[in-house]
Amino acid sequence: xxxxxxxxxxxxxxxxxxxxxxxxxxxxxxxxxxxxxxxxxxxxxxxxxxxxxxxxxxxxxxxxxxxxxxxxxxxxxxxxxxxxxxxxxxxxxxxxxxxxxxxxxxxxxxxxxxxxxxxxxxxxxxxxxxxxxxxxxxxxxxxxxxxxxxxxxxxxxxxxxxxxxxxxxxxxxxxxxxxxxxxxxxxxxxxxxxxxxxxxxxxxxxxxxxxxxxxx
Amino acid sequence: xxxxxxxxxxxxxxxxxxxxxxxxxxxxxxxxxxxxxxxxxxxxxxxxxxxxxxxxxxxxxxxxxxxxxxxxxxxxxxxxxxxxxxxxxxxxxxxxxxxxxxxxxxxxxxxxxxxxxxxxxxxxxxxxxxxxxxxxxxxxxxxxxxxxxxxxxxxxxxxxxxxxxxxxxxxxxxxxxxxxxxxxxxxxxxxxxxxxxxxxxxxxxxxxxxxxxxxxxxxxxxxxxxxxxxxxxxxxxxxxxxxxxxxxxxxxxxxxxxxxxxxxxxxxxxxxxxxxxxxxxxxxxxxxxxxxxxxxxxxxxxxxxxxxxxxxxxxxxxxxxxxxxxxx
Numbered sequence: 001x002x003x004x005x006x007x008x009x010x011x012x013x014x015x016x017x018x019x020x021x022x023x024x025x026x027x028x029x030x031x032x033x034x035x036x037x038x039x040x041x042x043x044x045x046x047x048x049x050x051x052x053x054x055x056x057x058x059x060x061x062x063x064x065x066x067x068x069x070x071x072x073x074x075x076x077x078x079x080x081x082x083x084x085x086x087x088x089x090x091x092x093x094x095x096x097x098x099x100x101x102x103x104x105x106x107x108x109x110x111x112x113x114x115x116x117x118x119x120x121x122x123x124x125x126x127x128x129x130x131x132x133x134x135x136x137x138x139x140x141x142x143x144x145x146x147x148x149x150x151x152x153x154x155x156x157x158x159x160x161x162x163x164x165x166x167x168x169x170x171x172x173x174x175x176x177x178x179x180x181x182x183x184x185x186x187x188x189x190x191x192x193x194x195x196x197x198x199x200x201x202x203x204x205x206x207x208x209x210x211x212x213x214x215x216x
Numbered sequence: 217x218x219x220x221x222x223x224x225x226x227x228x229x230x231x232x233x234x235x236x237x238x239x240x241x242x243x244x245x246x247x248x249x250x251x252x253x254x255x256x257x258x259x260x261x262x263x264x265x266x267x268x269x270x271x272x273x274x275x276x277x278x279x280x281x282x283x284x285x286x287x288x289x290x291x292x293x294x295x296x297x298x299x300x301x302x303x304x305x306x307x308x309x310x311x312x313x314x315x316x317x318x319x320x321x322x323x324x325x326x327x328x329x330x331x332x333x334x335x336x337x338x339x340x341x342x343x344x345x346x347x348x349x350x351x352x353x354x355x356x357x358x359x360x361x362x363x364x365x366x367x368x369x370x371x372x373x374x375x376x377x378x379x380x381x382x383x384x385x386x387x388x389x390x391x392x393x394x395x396x397x398x399x400x401x402x403x404x405x406x407x408x409x410x411x412x413x414x415x416x417x418x419x420x421x422x423x424x425x426x427x428x429x430x431x432x433x434x435x436x437x438x439x440x441x442x443x444x445x446x447x448x449x450x451x452x453x454x455x456x457x458x459x460x461x462x463x464x465x466x467x468x469x470x471x472x473x474x475x476x477x478x479x480x481x482x483x484x485x486x487x488x489x490x491x492x493x494x495x496x497x498x499x500x501x502x503x504x505x506x507x508x509x510x511x512x513x514x515x516x517x518x519x520x521x522x523x524x525x526x527x528x529x530x531x532x533x534x535x536x537x538x539x540x541x542x543x544x
């Protein structure tokens with residue numbers, strides 16, 4: 001059997017770049033009414049209203065599944081998101097030109113997301129819910145593997161690149177990174193201390209005094 | 217014309233196949249797609265199923281396709297400039313797969329980054345009144361954002377370094393601010409804008425986008441370097457955009473969104489204009505490459521469209537700022 005394929009070089013690059021940058025809403029997975037979603041946060045509640053300041057009526061457990069009955073507080077994805085209106089319209093224009101057809105309007109559902117999800121008994125922040133497929137990866141071992149793989153490419157080049165690669169994920173860093181050992185013990189200690197110092201009453205007084213949040 | 221159409225259809229099909237397979241939303245259908253690949257392979261192997269990773273399957277799928285090469289049964293005749301498309305596509309899929317992290321993945325990425333930072337700096341304890349105060353501001357800003365839920369509670373860390381005027385954030389809601397920055401800002405509303413800019417980076421997933429862009433650039437360089445020497449145009453533009461322009465765009469987006477978040481939470485977004493003006497003078501535009509040129513006008517536009525914050529409220533918040541941050 002003869003199998004011969006010829007791809008133009010720019011077209012190949014375009015294809016690869018499409019994989020990297022198309023249809024991937026990194027921060028905000030697209031969820032719809034009727035979807036079964038899973039809790040991927042440890043400290044999350046069902047609220048009476050789509051607001052963190054509303055009454056908490058139920059604590060949700062990590063891994064628990066719920067069915068979406070409504071989407072609340074819809075927002076438009078930022079221009080930097082691969083599913084933003086700007087990006088999708090650009091892609092549609094390119095496709096229409098190549099296919100020699102009229103440009104079709106991009107439906108708003110493609111570039112809007114809900115910040116809160118409605119369930120049978122109340123509301124919860126959408127950023128804590130994932131699809132069944134993504135939930136399969138939500139365990140410490142699997143995510144650590146992925147996170148380590150992110151810096152592996154850099155690490156291959158030279159020792160200090162590992163840290164440089166990591167720093168790429170932080171914005172606003174001034175000056176050059178100085179070499180130092182990662183201190184996981186210290187970060188875990190701070191995370192533990194942080195949990196002990198949570199005081200919802202003090203936080204409410206803070207907002208009330210400063211006329212912030214629900215008191216603005 | 218017909219030949220061009222055939223090539224075009226092939227290219228579009230390749231793009232669609234890759235894009236569909238890479239889409240997280242369609243990950244379940246990707247599973248089915250890969251299962252069918254496995255089944256086909258099993259059929260050829262006399263019913264023996266082979267368990268392979270999705271990336272390996274994709275590599276298998278494209279393993280035999282080599283541009284600029286004539287492939288005949290049992291014989292591969294390479295011509296100059298051929299690339300291993302299977303391997304390259306596999307790399308792309310690996311890179312893509314690794315950046316789909318979910319809430320727990322973002323948290324672990326943030327933890328890893330924070331561990332590197334903490335290897336270099338001394339910090340204030342979580343029980344310190346300054347940490348508690350800054351944390352309250354961050355939580356107030358987060359409540360106004362589209363990112364109200366996190367895998368674990370957001371962590372605010374104050375770095376003991378008066379020589380550095382800086383704040384930064386990592387995925388998973390890890391927010392850092394130096395004591396130098398606490399000395400630099402003049403009131404709570406200015407501090408809130410600085411923190412809102414960082415919360416915006418987290419909310420908009422800029423950290424992971426930056427990693428993804430970096431990987432994309434590296435992969436494109438690999439492809440171009442190995443197989444397409446001298447290719448400019450498309451690749452040159454793409455890399456120029458990713459390497460030089462992207463960062464300023466993201467910073468502008470974070471300024472805009474930060475001002476919105478501050479205003480939504482009840483702060484005076486105009487405080488952001490003041491703090492940026494002073495920062496630009498103080499840093500002498502040393503970060504000009506990474507920041508947009510018209511930062512103040514971006515923030516001013518948001519402030520002008522937001523409701524006016526009475527000066528009395530700014531003063532009330534300033535008093536507690538002075539008490540906690542200044543009078544020490």
